Amino acid sequence: MKQALYLDDLKVGDTFVSERYQLSTEKIKEFAREFDPQVFHCDEQLAEDTFFKGLAASGWHTASITMKLLTESLPFAHGIIGAGGEINWPLPTRPDDILYVKSTIKEIKPSKSKPNQALLLVESETLNQKNEVCQKLTAKLLSFRKSEG
Amino acid sequence: MKQALYLDDLKVGDTFVSERYQLSTEKIKEFAREFDPQVFHCDEQLAEDTFFKGLAASGWHTASITMKLLTESLPFAHGIIGAGGEINWPLPTRPDDILYVKSTIKEIKPSKSKPNQALLLVESETLNQKNEVCQKLTAKLLSFRKSEG
Numbered sequence: 526m527k528q529a530l531y532l533d534d535l536k537v538g539d540t541f542v543s544e545r546y547q548l549s550t551e552k553i554k555e556f557a558r559e560f561d562p563q564v565f566h567c568d569e570q571l572a573e574d575t576f577f578k579g580l581a582a583s584g585w586h587t588a589s590i591t592m593k594l595l596t597e598s599l600p601f602a603h604g605i606i607g608a609g610g611e612i613n614w615p616l617p618t619r620p621d622d623i624l625y626v627k628s629t630i631k632e633i634k635p636s637k638s639k640p641n642q643a644l645l646l647v648e649s650e651t652l653n654q655k656n657e658v659c660q661k662l663t664a665k666l667l668s669f670r671k672s673e674g
Numbered sequence: 675m676k677q678a679l680y681l682d683d684l685k686v687g688d689t690f691v692s693e694r695y696q697l698s699t700e701k702i703k704e705f706a707r708e709f710d711p712q713v714f715h716c717d718e719q720l721a722e723d724t725f726f727k728g729l730a731a732s733g734w735h736t737a738s739i740t741m742k743l744l745t746e747s748l749p750f751a752h753g754i755i756g757a758g759g760e761i762n763w764p765l766p767t768r769p770d771d772i773l774y775v776k777s778t779i780k781e782i783k784p785s786k787s788k789p790n791q792a793l794l795l796v797e798s799e800t801l802n803q804k805n806e807v808c809q810k811l812t813a814k815l816l817s818f819r820k821s822e823g
Contacts, residue, residue: 556738559738559742560738560739560741560742561738561741561745562745563745563753575752575753576753576755576816584758585737585738586738588734588737589705589708589732589734589738590709592732592734593709593710596711596712603724604714604725605712606725607733607763609761609810611758611759611760611761612758612759612760612761613757613758614756614758667725
C-alpha cells in the first residue's frame with residue numbers, strides 16, 4: 526500500500542508510472558459483447574475487412590483498463606474522483622498488447638468555493654509494449670488537503 | 675435492423691434517442707471489481723462515508739453503458755468509430771438508475787485529406803429516470819460517404 530497523497534503533497538510535474546496489463550483476444554471480445562458489440566471488437570475474421578484491419582479493443586475498454594492501472598498507480602487520498610476530461614485514441618489496442626500508463630500532473634487549480642479542495646489536471650498516456658501512445662486522457666481529478674481528511 | 679446512415683444522409687441537428695438500460699448494485703460492483711476497485715464503487719456501507727455518499731457506478735462504467743446504448747441507437751454505416759472526445763460526469767449513476775442516451779449531431783467537418791470521410795461532432799447526454807444528465811460526451815466520430823462503402 527502506497528502512502529496516500531494529499532493536495533499538500535502534490536506539485537505540477539509529478540509523474541506516476543503504472544504496472545503492466547496484458548490484453549487478450551478473449552478479454553477484448555468479453556468487454557465488447559457487454560458494452561460495444563461491433564464487429565471489429567467481436568470477430569477476428571470479420572474485423573479484417575473493417576477500418577481497424579483486425580481485432581481491436583473498444584476505446585472504452587482501453588479507458589477502463591487505464592482506470593484500473595490508475596487505481597494502482599495514483600495513490601490519491603480519498604481515491605481517484607474524476608469530474609471529466611478529454612480522451613483521444615491515436616491508435617487502437619490489440620489482443621497481444623501489454624499496456625501501461627504514465628501520468629503527469631499538468632495543473633493544480635485551487636477551488637474558489639471549497640478551500641480544502643483543488644482540481645488537478647492529470648495527463649495519462651496509455652502506451653503499448655512498443656511505447657506507442659494508444660490513448661491520451663487529460664482528466665480533471667479532485668484533490669483534498671490533509672486537514673479535510 | 676435500422677437502415678445504415680452514410681455521411682450523405684446526415685445533417686447538423688439530427689437527433690437519436692436510445693432504449694433504456696437498468697443499472698443495478700451487482701452490475702456496478704462487477705464492473706468496479708474488474709476496472710475501478712475503489713470503495714465507493716464496491717461497497718454500499720463503506721461508500722456512505724465517501725464523497726459520493728453511497729454506492730455510485732464508475733464513470734467509465736457509465737461511459738461503457740453509454741457506448742452500448744449508442745451501438746443500438748446510432749445506425750452509422752461502418753459502425754461507430756471514435757477518434758476521441760470530451761467527457762463530463764455532472765452526477766454519478768446509482769444502482770436504481772434507468773439510463774438512456776440522447777445524441778445530437780453538432781458539427782460535420784469534412785476531411786481535408788480523405789474526400790470520402792468526415793468527422794462528426796456528436797453530443798450524447800446520458801440521462802437517468804429523473805431526466806438528470808449524468809454524463810455528457812462530445813465525441814469525434816468518423817462518417818463515410820456512400821461511394822466509399
